[in-house]
Amino acid sequence: MESQARVVIIGGGVVGCSILFHLAKLGWKDTVLLERNELTSGSSWHAAGQIHTISSDPNISRLQGYTIRLYKELEELSGQSVGLHSTGGFYLASNKDWYDYLKRERSKARYMGLDQEFISLEEVARLHPLIDPKRYIAALWDPLDGDIDPSGVTYAYAKAAKKLGASYHTHAAVIETNQRADGSWDVVTANGTIHAEHIVNAGGLWAREVGQLSGLNLPVQPMEHHYLITETIPQIAEREERLPAGIDYEGNMYFRQEGQGMLLGTYEPVATPWSVQGTPQNFGHELLEPQLDHIAERLELGFERIPALADAGIKDMINGPFTFGPDGNPMIGPVPGMRNYWAAVGVMAGFCQAGGVGKCLAEWMIEGEPEVDVWAMDIARFGDYASPEWGTIKSSENYERRFVMTFPNETLPRGRCQRTTALYDRLTARGAVWGDGFGLEAALWFANGPDDAHEEPTFRRSRAHNYVATEVKAVREAVGLTEIANFAKHAIKGPDARKFLDHVMAGRVPQPGRISLSPMLTPKGKLYGDLTIACLGEQEFMIFGSGAAQEMHRRWFESHLDGYDVSYVNESRRHHGIGLSGPNARELLARICRDDVSSEGLKFRDIRRTFVGAVPAILTRLSFSGELGYEIYVEPEYQLKLYESILEAGEGLGLMHYGLRALMSMRLEKNWGAWTLDFRPDFTAAQSGLDIFIDWDKDFIGKQAALAERDAEPTIKLVTMTIDTDGIDVCNDEAILEDGECVGYVTSGGYAHHVGKSMALGYVPADLAADGTALEVEINGEMCPAKVVAQPLYDPTGERMRG
Numbered sequence: 001m002e003s004q005a006r007v008v009i010i011g012g013g014v015v016g017c018s019i020l021f022h023l024a025k026l027g028w029k030d031t032v033l034l035e036r037n038e039l040t041s042g043s044s045w046h047a048a049g050q051i052h053t054i055s056s057d058p059n060i061s062r063l064q065g066y067t068i069r070l071y072k073e074l075e076e077l078s079g080q081s082v083g084l085h086s087t088g089g090f091y092l093a094s095n096k097d098w099y100d101y102l103k104r105e106r107s108k109a110r111y112m113g114l115d116q117e118f119i120s121l122e123e124v125a126r127l128h129p130l131i132d133p134k135r136y137i138a139a140l141w142d143p144l145d146g147d148i149d150p151s152g153v154t155y156a157y158a159k160a161a162k163k164l165g166a167s168y169h170t171h172a173a174v175i176e177t178n179q180r181a182d183g184s185w186d187v188v189t190a191n192g193t194i195h196a197e198h199i200v201n202a203g204g205l206w207a208r209e210v211g212q213l214s215g216l217n218l219p220v221q222p223m224e225h226h227y228l229i230t231e232t233i234p235q236i237a238e239r240e241e242r243l244p245a246g247i248d249y250e251g252n253m254y255f256r257q258e259g260q261g262m263l264l265g266t267y268e269p270v271a272t273p274w275s276v277q278g279t280p281q282n283f284g285h286e287l288l289e290p291q292l293d294h295i296a297e298r299l300e301l302g303f304e305r306i307p308a309l310a311d312a313g314i315k316d317m318i319n320g321p322f323t324f325g326p327d328g329n330p331m332i333g334p335v336p337g338m339r340n341y342w343a344a345v346g347v348m349a350g351f352c353q354a355g356g357v358g359k360c361l362a363e364w365m366i367e368g369e370p371e372v373d374v375w376a377m378d379i380a381r382f383g384d385y386a387s388p389e390w391g392t393i394k395s396s397e398n399y400e401r402r403f404v405m406t407f408p409n410e411t412l413p414r415g416r417c418q419r420t421t422a423l424y425d426r427l428t429a430r431g432a433v434w435g436d437g438f439g440l441e442a443a444l445w446f447a448n449g450p451d452d453a454h455e456e457p458t459f460r461r462s463r464a465h466n467y468v469a470t471e472v473k474a475v476r477e478a479v480g481l482t483e484i485a486n487f488a489k490h491a492i493k494g495p496d497a498r499k500f501l502d503h504v505m506a507g508r509v510p511q512p513g514r515i516s517l518s519p520m521l522t523p524k525g526k527l528y529g530d531l532t533i534a535c536l537g538e539q540e541f542m543i544f545g546s547g548a549a550q551e552m553h554r555r556w557f558e559s560h561l562d563g564y565d566v567s568y569v570n571e572s573r574r575h576h577g578i579g580l581s582g583p584n585a586r587e588l589l590a591r592i593c594r595d596d597v598s599s600e601g602l603k604f605r606d607i608r609r610t611f612v613g614a615v616p617a618i619l620t621r622l623s624f625s626g627e628l629g630y631e632i633y634v635e636p637e638y639q640l641k642l643y644e645s646i647l648e649a650g651e652g653l654g655l656m657h658y659g660l661r662a663l664m665s666m667r668l669e670k671n672w673g674a675w676t677l678d679f680r681p682d683f684t685a686a687q688s689g690l691d692i693f694i695d696w697d698k699d700f701i702g703k704q705a706a707l708a709e710r711d712a713e714p715t716i717k718l719v720t721m722t723i724d725t726d727g728i729d730v731c732n733d734e735a736i737l738e739d740g741e742c743v744g745y746v747t748s749g750g751y752a753h754h755v756g757k758s759m760a761l762g763y764v765p766a767d768l769a770a771d772g773t774a775l776e777v778e779i780n781g782e783m784c785p786a787k788v789v790a791q792p793l794y795d796p797t798g799e800r801m802r803g
């Protein structure tokens, strides 16, 4: 065994082997994979091997397409059969909601380079004579779907990697991972130690145990999962052509041909987490005892829909464990707070996703950033609130919802109240309807008291619509208060603080007492942040940003600290607070703050330490509502006191509570994008319009790429559109069309209550970005007329905000 390697990958399942292959393919051949047993000794060997492209996240779907298309190349490179059957497959809807869902998927496929089409139920019956088409109302067809041989695929990755110069060792269990002072690792096995620059945890079923070797607690959980294989079915034996694969959403089940019979798998309505305390080290090629009663109901539904199954004998019943993450998506990337430690865990559809995971991780390691935005898979979307116990609760929920629809206005119930603020009970009593982000509860909107605080999951406008309209009206005409604990706050302090920020931020770094907006770019000029820089003192800055992305940004800041005399702390949970917005906000603030808060005393984009409501506070003049506004940050123990002071001072001023929905509505009529939606690493500063904040007179990360783009003009641009719709708004990822051709897609949108219009933001070719350009947006299969609006419909000159 080698004593030195650039990368050691721990785990020889399909994920580890794909990473080995992709690293070698992109040039890092000095990579070693260590497997404690034989390759495929975890969940990989007993997978059902079905492959499909559909995923909740468009970039994951894209990467699933990449994974499936890779199989032929992999087979040729490795000389190992992957047992690919490109049968095509359908997604079946048995009710209207699922049909609506499929229409949305079809819309996404238009710009994801996927070839999905609706086919008639007669066509379903022709392609798959065993299915009873009367049980369904629609079917979406994807020619990429089919099945593979799981073991063949895993070996093909490993063999191809070996041919490219990488190596792997079996029967080489990693028993220790010890970090040296320089950040490199000693990876210890019974057969020797490898000194490596980087390590990758691809431990699959043992991801938790591999993590614990380095003090890392991962919120992933293996779940029991069943599928059955039938004896020969005569109708199949008589056929020459292989049957297509299928997913029946309502049945929460998938099926395909296996030999001359069928394979049918289902996600049980009540999940069974397996080995909650930890995966036994001696578990290997064993299976679990089938629990027929767990899946009986689902099987009955399966027998109704594919009647031939009811008469077929069952040859095999498989119950095997595989690992889920808290939101069902993989957790990959450099682990925040650790050096040279990479995760590739919680990959629950390894044969659809491992190719994409391997590609992205290899690009990230070698080139510093993946080609596409991998936010939906980034391990940094979770923080330390994501305890192993919470991981088990959420992973079980996601297992049960594998093919269960989550509506755009729906929040999932399990593992809630993981983090709350001091106002939780007060706001609940006022009718807050809660959502959660980064484990923290945040009010979405306010009903008339707790008994009224409910909402039906729907693709259309819900009963919340009118309540949100009232909140917006209060902010636009009087004053509204909202909690801002959920924003991220990053503290950068020290003699080199300004120098450091000048380097990592593309925008101007403000003077003491002032605030500026700035994009943060990657070396390739992609957006990595849309942040607010506040200068509290020459050596003390506070960066406000997306709460969801706080660990992602922490990782970025920390990875650039070397060479600067500066300290960094993620202080998000040290500063809770309240935002005040609306024409009466100044008067309210003046009642509880002794400072001069007139338009001269506290200017737009000022920040200062002071006292508000008799408690120490950081006061800023900013708001995302586009209205005169203030953000008041206090330590969590002062939050309640501040809130009560505001309530008292708000008497007679029309004060109302408002939630995130109202805020997101108000920013639409200001043409403002939001991080993780409109602004993300898929796009550049010029494409998103954030280049207006760039300070071209200084050097900063990504400047060369940004300059090159400035000279060449971006090919696509972010636009805001109004849309003619009736009772329904976009819920992200819809196709944008021009003359029937897909030209872009929606990144966010909704209803702009004050101007009374359905609106969306999205990226289109630059020549379609001019004011008034007529486009179409596909909502639930309907082509809705849309028009580009270059200027904000509300307060285009920003007078109200600056006044």
Ligand SMILES: Cc1cc2nc3c(=O)[nH]c(=O)nc-3n(C[C@H](O)[C@H](O)[C@H](O)COP(=O)(O)OP(=O)(O)OC[C@H]3O[C@@H](n4cnc5c(N)ncnc54)[C@H](O)[C@@H]3O)c2cc1C
Pocket: 010, 011, 012, 013, 014, 015, 016, 034, 035, 036, 037, 038, 039, 040, 041, 042, 043, 044, 045, 046, 047, 048, 049, 050, 051, 172, 173, 174, 175, 202, 203, 204, 205, 206, 207, 210, 225, 226, 227, 318, 319, 320, 321, 322, 323, 344, 345, 346, 347, 348, 349, 350, 351, 352, 353
């Ligand atoms: C019943 C069932 C049906 C499935 N059907 C499908 C399907 O149809 N389509 C699909 O895409 N996916 C399916 N899956 C999921 C798929 O199997 C997993 O997504 C995939 O196997 C995950 O691969 P992995 O490499 O992450 O993990 P694993 O396969 O668990 O690999 C981890 C490897 O790490 C090794 N290891 C652990 N600890 C150490 C250590 N300390 N040192 C060295 N090596 C170590 C293990 O021995 C193991 O080989 C199914 C899973 C099951 C159980």
